[in-house]
Amino acid sequence: MCFLVLAVYLLWAPSAQAHVEQGQAVGFITGLEHPWSGLDHVLAMIAVGLWGAQLGNPALWVLPVTFPMVMSLGAMMGLLGIPLPGIEIGIAVSAILLGAMVLGEVKPKFYIAAVMVGFFAVFHGHAHGTELPPGQSGLLYSMGFVIATGVLHGIGIIIGLIHRWPVGKLALRGAGAFIAAMGFFFLWQAVA
Amino acid sequence: MKRYLLNTLRFLTAAVVSAALFKPSHAAAHLVTTGMGPVYDGIGHLLLTPEDLIPALSLAVYAGLRGRVPGRRILFFFPFAWLLGGFIGFTAHTIPAFPVTAFSFLMLGLLIAADLKLPDTVFTGVAAAVGIMHGYFNGIALKAGPGSLGLLGIMVSLFVLVAIIAAFVLSLKPPWARIMVRVTGSWVAAMGLLMIGWFFRGQS
Numbered sequence: 353m354c355f356l357v358l359a360v361y362l363l364w365a366p367s368a369q370a371h372v373e374q375g376q377a378v379g380f381i382t383g384l385e386h387p388w389s390g391l392d393h394v395l396a397m398i399a400v401g402l403w404g405a406q407l408g409n410p411a412l413w414v415l416p417v418t419f420p421m422v423m424s425l426g427a428m429m430g431l432l433g434i435p436l437p438g439i440e441i442g443i444a445v446s447a448i449l450l451g452a453m454v455l456g457e458v459k460p461k462f463y464i465a466a467v468m469v470g471f472f473a474v475f476h477g478h479a480h481g482t483e484l485p486p487g488q489s490g491l492l493y494s495m496g497f498v499i500a501t502g503v504l505h506g507i508g509i510i511i512g513l514i515h516r517w518p519v520g521k522l523a524l525r526g527a528g529a530f531i532a533a534m535g536f537f538f539l540w541q542a543v544a
Numbered sequence: 545m546k547r548y549l550l551n552t553l554r555f556l557t558a559a560v561v562s563a564a565l566f567k568p569s570h571a572a573a574h575l576v577t578t579g580m581g582p583v584y585d586g587i588g589h590l591l592l593t594p595e596d597l598i599p600a601l602s603l604a605v606y607a608g609l610r611g612r613v614p615g616r617r618i619l620f621f622f623p624f625a626w627l628l629g630g631f632i633g634f635t636a637h638t639i640p641a642f643p644v645t646a647f648s649f650l651m652l653g654l655l656i657a658a659d660l661k662l663p664d665t666v667f668t669g670v671a672a673a674v675g676i677m678h679g680y681f682n683g684i685a686l687k688a689g690p691g692s693l694g695l696l697g698i699m700v701s702l703f704v705l706v707a708i709i710a711a712f713v714l715s716l717k718p719p720w721a722r723i724m725v726r727v728t729g730s731w732v733a734a735m736g737l738l739m740i741g742w743f744f745r746g747q748s
Contacts, residue, residue: 413723413726413727416727416730417657417726417727417730420730420731420734421657421730421733421734421737423734424733424734424735424736424737424738424741425737427737427738427741428737428738428740428741429741430741431738431741431742431744431745432741432744432745490738490739490742490743490745491594491595491645491735491739491742492594494734494735494738494739494742495594495598495735497738498731498734498735498738499731502727502731
C-alpha cells in the first residue's frame with residue numbers, strides 16, 4: 353500500500369515551476385567549505401576547542417561562543433573596508449599561542465582566555481569572512497561559514513575529552529605542540 | 545544648554561534612523577510556488593526563506609528558554625503580529641533599505657547566547673517588533689502572489705513552529721543542553737553581524 357502511494361506521488365505530474373535561482377545553495381556550500389580550506393584556520397579552531405576542553409566549565413563553552421561572534425566582527429570590519437595590518441602574522445601567532453596554551457595546559461582565568469581567543473578571532477574573521485564569490489548569497493555564505501567554524505570547535509572539544517585519561521592528557525599536549533609548530537611554519541611563510 | 549544639546553542629538557539620531565528605514569530600495573520579492581494553492585505558497589515561502597525562518601525559530605528558542613508563561617503568550621502574539629505586519633506590507637510599495645533582517649538575527653542571537661532574562665512585557669514587545677517587521681516584508685513580497693491566504697499559511701506555520709520549538713527547548717533539563725542552545729544563539733548573532741557587513745558592502 354505504501355509503495356502504491358509512493359508510486360502515485362512520484363509519478364503525479366506537477367505543474368511546471370521554472371524557477372531559476374543561481375548561487376543560493378552554492379553560497380551555503382562555499383561558506384561551509386571555506387573554513388576547512390585553510391590549515392591555519394582549521395588548526396586554530398580545533399585548538400580553541402582543545403583548550404576549552406582542558407579548561408573545563410565555563411571556558412568549555414564560553415570560548416566557542418566568543419570565537420564565532422568576534423570572528424564575525426572581524427569579518428564585518430573587512431566588509432566595511434576597515435584595514436587590519438598583519439592579518440597573516442596574526443593568524444600564525446594565534447596558532448602558536450593557542451597551541452602553546454594546550455601544550456602547557458595553561459589555565460588562566462576564563463575571561464582572560466576569552467579575551468585572548470576573541471583577539472585572534474578578529475584576524476581569522478577579517479581574512480576568511482569576506483571571501484564571498486560573486487553572485488552568491490551573503491546570508492547563506494555566512495550561515496555556512498559560521499556553522500563550519502562551530503563544527504570545528506566541536507571537533508576540538510570532542511577530541512579534548514581524552515583529557516580525562518592520563519595518556520589522553522599527554523596526547524592532547526602533543527597535539528598542542530604540533531599546532532604551535534605549525535603556527536611557526538605559518539609565521540615563517542607569512543614573513544618570508 | 546546641555547539639555548538642548550541632548551535634544552538636538554536625539555532628534556538627529558531619530559532623523560538618521562528614520563531616513564535609513566524609509567529610504568526605498570529595489571523590491572526583492574521572492575515567491576515560492578508550490579502548485580498547491582496560496583496557503584501552501586505562504587508556508588513554502590516561510591520555510592524556504594532563511595531570512596524569515598531563522599529569526600522565527602530563534603524567537604521560539606528564546607521563548608523556550610524564558611519559560612512556560614512567556615512561551616504561551618508568544619505562541620499567540622507572535623503569529624498575529626506577523627499577520628498584522630503583513631497587512632501593513634500590502635499597502636506599502638517599497639522595501640526599507642535598512643538591514644532589518646540582519647538586526648533581527650543579531651538581537652535574537654544575542655538574547656539567546658546571553659540567556660538574558662527580559663521582563664515579560666519587553667519580551668512581548670520584542671516579539672511584536674520582530675513579527676511586524678518580518679510580516680511587513682512578507683506582505684510586500686506576497687501581495688502580488690498568494691496575498692492574504694499566503695499570509696494565513698505563514699501565520700499557521702509560525703504557530704506550529706513556535707509551539708514545537710519552544711516546547712522542545714523548555715523540555716531541555718540538562719545544563720549542557722541549554723548551553724548547546726546558547727551556543728547556537730551565538731551562531732545566529734554571528735550571522736547577523738556578517739549580514740550587516742554584507743549589506744554595507746552591497747552583497748546581502
